[in-house]
Amino acid sequence: METFSSEYFEKLAHDIMFEVSAQEVAELKEEFKVLCQQIDVLNEIDTEGVEEMIYPFEAPTTFLREDVVENVISQEEVFTNVKNRKAGHIHVPKVVK
Amino acid sequence: MDIKTNTLESVETRIQKAIDKAHASQDKLNAVVSFIDPCEQIENLKAIDKSAPLYGVPMALKDNINTKGILTTASSRILDNYVPVYDATIVKKLQQAGAISIAKASMDELGMGGTNKNAYRGEVHNAWDTSRISGGSSGGSAVLVASGVVPFAIGTDTGDSVRKPAAFNGVIGMKPTYGRISRYGIIPYASSLDHVGYFTTAIEDAALLLEVLAGRDDQDMTSSYRKVETYASNINADISGKKIAIIDNVQEGVEDSEIKANFQALMDKLVARGAIVEHIRFQDNLMQALFPTYYILANAEATANHSNLDGIRFGMREDGESVEDVMIHSRTKGFSSYVRKRFVAGSYSLFVENQEKVFRKAQKVRRLIVEEVQKTLDNYDVIIASASGNIAPLSENSADEALSNESMVTENHMIIGNFGGFPSITIPTGFVKGMPIAINMSANAFDEQVLFNIGKAIEEETKLKGNDSEVKA
Numbered sequence: 001m002e003t004f005s006s007e008y009f010e011k012l013a014h015d016i017m018f019e020v021s022a023q024e025v026a027e028l029k030e031e032f033k034v035l036c037q038q039i040d041v042l043n044e045i046d047t048e049g050v051e052e053m054i055y056p057f058e059a060p061t062t063f064l065r066e067d068v069v070e071n072v073i074s075q076e077e078v079f080t081n082v083k084n085r086k087a088g089h090i091h092v093p094k095v096v097k
Numbered sequence: 098m099d100i101k102t103n104t105l106e107s108v109e110t111r112i113q114k115a116i117d118k119a120h121a122s123q124d125k126l127n128a129v130v131s132f133i134d135p136c137e138q139i140e141n142l143k144a145i146d147k148s149a150p151l152y153g154v155p156m157a158l159k160d161n162i163n164t165k166g167i168l169t170t171a172s173s174r175i176l177d178n179y180v181p182v183y184d185a186t187i188v189k190k191l192q193q194a195g196a197i198s199i200a201k202a203s204m205d206e207l208g209m210g211g212t213n214k215n216a217y218r219g220e221v222h223n224a225w226d227t228s229r230i231s232g233g234s235s236g237g238s239a240v241l242v243a244s245g246v247v248p249f250a251i252g253t254d255t256g257d258s259v260r261k262p263a264a265f266n267g268v269i270g271m272k273p274t275y276g277r278i279s280r281y282g283i284i285p286y287a288s289s290l291d292h293v294g295y296f297t298t299a300i301e302d303a304a305l306l307l308e309v310l311a312g313r314d315d316q317d318m319t320s321s322y323r324k325v326e327t328y329a330s331n332i333n334a335d336i337s338g339k340k341i342a343i344i345d346n347v348q349e350g351v352e353d354s355e356i357k358a359n360f361q362a363l364m365d366k367l368v369a370r371g372a373i374v375e376h377i378r379f380q381d382n383l384m385q386a387l388f389p390t391y392y393i394l395a396n397a398e399a400t401a402n403h404s405n406l407d408g409i410r411f412g413m414r415e416d417g418e419s420v421e422d423v424m425i426h427s428r429t430k431g432f433s434s435y436v437r438k439r440f441v442a443g444s445y446s447l448f449v450e451n452q453e454k455v456f457r458k459a460q461k462v463r464r465l466i467v468e469e470v471q472k473t474l475d476n477y478d479v480i481i482a483s484a485s486g487n488i489a490p491l492s493e494n495s496a497d498e499a500l501s502n503e504s505m506v507t508e509n510h511m512i513i514g515n516f517g518g519f520p521s522i523t524i525p526t527g528f529v530k531g532m533p534i535a536i537n538m539s540a541n542a543f544d545e546q547v548l549f550n551i552g553k554a555i556e557e558e559t560k561l562k563g564n565d566s567e568v569k570a
Contacts, residue, residue, distance in 0.1 A: 012444045016400055017407065017421075018428035018437055028438055035442060038389035039455060042462050045382055052460035053467060055289050055319065056275040056518025057542070071316070077182040081411035092409060092420045 099299035099563045103248040108153030115155035118246045128237040130160045131201040152195035157241045157250040160201040161284040172216035173206045175431025185282025194309045202237030208286035224566045229489040232262035239266045242296040245567030249297045255286045257511035259294030260523040264484035267525040267533025271303045275518025276321040279314030287398035290515040300552045304328035334553040337371025340477040345378045347482035350507030355529040366558045388509045393459040400443030467517040479538045488532035522548045
């Protein structure tokens with residue numbers, strides 16, 4: 001069975017922008033043993049030639065149209081949920097140093 | 098309490114009673130995240146025709162539904178200060194129908210869970226026995242209806258998040274067809290599985306609510322153009338000739354003899370009313386694959402959907418030396434350990450090297466499961482089974498959704514409704530050890546009416562219309 005290092009879980013977490021503690025990594029190692037067994041349950045099912053099902057219904061509901069301005073929120077509304085603002089912008093730490 | 102009974106009193110009286118009950122039960126049930134001052138909504142009623150279907154009816158909304166100017170946390174720390182600047186489409190529809198929101202109801206964090214134990218503001222307790230779980234993720238909404246606070250409440254359902262807590266709390270839980278109700282303005286979990294659903298205590302109310310909530314919304318590209326039917330006035334409890342398929346794979350996992358007996362007695366009554374009740378069996382390997390397929394797809398979609406929760410533009414921000422630090426700190430502290438671990442599982446299946454063998458494999462198995470169920474629905478009006486093999490578990494014995502190698506078909510079969518988008522309803526059928534039990538029925542896409550019709554027949558047999566813990570007490 002596939003085994004995973006602590007670093008592997010730390011990388012998976014870091015890729016989606018958070019950290020996992022040593023205890024969480026230990027729990028994940030146990031949980032992934034079961035996950036792999038469950039993936040084996042799926043592998044026993046023959047899906048040769050089967051298309052992926054992305055949504056329950058596949059009738060297209062998108063159309064080409066001209067861009068229309070709608071659902072605009074004001075600058076003040078944007079700022080209502082922002083912790084730091086400065087000079088009319090959302091303020092974050094320096095990106096370029 | 099059903100809507101008709103609720104509206105026997107004046108608007109002011111029933112709203113005030115609902116608010117008083119919600120406050121009085123909060124210590125015991127912890128079902129509410131935020132109480133809503135209804136004054137402005139009551140004032141706005143002046144512009145609404147008194148014949149509007151929900152005129153002055155108090156209700157609760159799950160806390161993942163965006164409400165302009167009202168805290169909307171999705172029971173997550175990362176959104177514990179988030180006040181939306183817009184209303185979800187269904188909030189507008191409910192307002193136009195005259196409904197008055199009195200509370201935002203607790204849920205499992207971001208909808209991820211089936212116990213309502215994983216909520217930032219704490220566990221929600223069952224309306225019938227507070228030592229037991231409410232079920233989740235729409236636990237707060239279920240409990241507020243089941244305890245007689247409001248006659249209906251809105252939830253969302255990605256796996257069985259309306260239908261399972263409905264079963265555990267003895268109320269009706271309805272999840273219509275995928276695309277029947279707009280999801281615009283609802284904090285997502287897994288977009289290919291997410292549905293809006295709701296709780297009521299009467300079949301007529303469930304039908305009426307669908308009339309109010311359903312319909313095309315250009316702001317949700319998955320919403321359907323299908324005509325919205327007059328479900329409530331079309332209800333017909335004459336079920337003679339209706340074909341009902343009992344899912345044997347599910348019933349075989351029900352071990353409680355009282356639940357089995359209750360189910361069989363109900364089936365006998367439906368036969369006596371002229372329904373054709375037969376047994377069917379889905380391929381066992383596909384049923385065994387239900388939960389793993391769900392686990393892979395839901396976590397992967399959730400991981401992608403929640404990448405916008407970074408503490409920068411909204412939500413709780415933790416400071417850091419760089420933008421990346423801010424995001425990492427905010428997300429590490431903002432999500433519970435449980436949710437972060439599920440995101441790791443999602444990240445794993447989306448990782449380039451695993452996509453084909455895990456994520457796409459699950460999407461293919463999903464199609465096979467749906468095709469298998471559809472073959473039965475081509476020949477039957479509905480499929481039916483116990484909503485759960487158990488009464489609501491004691492909180493101390495209840496862990497949240499985790500993978501296990503034990504057979505999980507009986508407790509997870511309602512996922513079928515999310516995979517195929519089939520309309521699906523949970524209806525209470527009685528009590529075991531003082532706790533409610535229920536059945537679940539699903540039908541062909543957009544055939545909600547048959548669920549209401551057979552549901553009405555069931556309601557007449559069980560005599561549980563208007564059931565809540567207050568009535569029973």
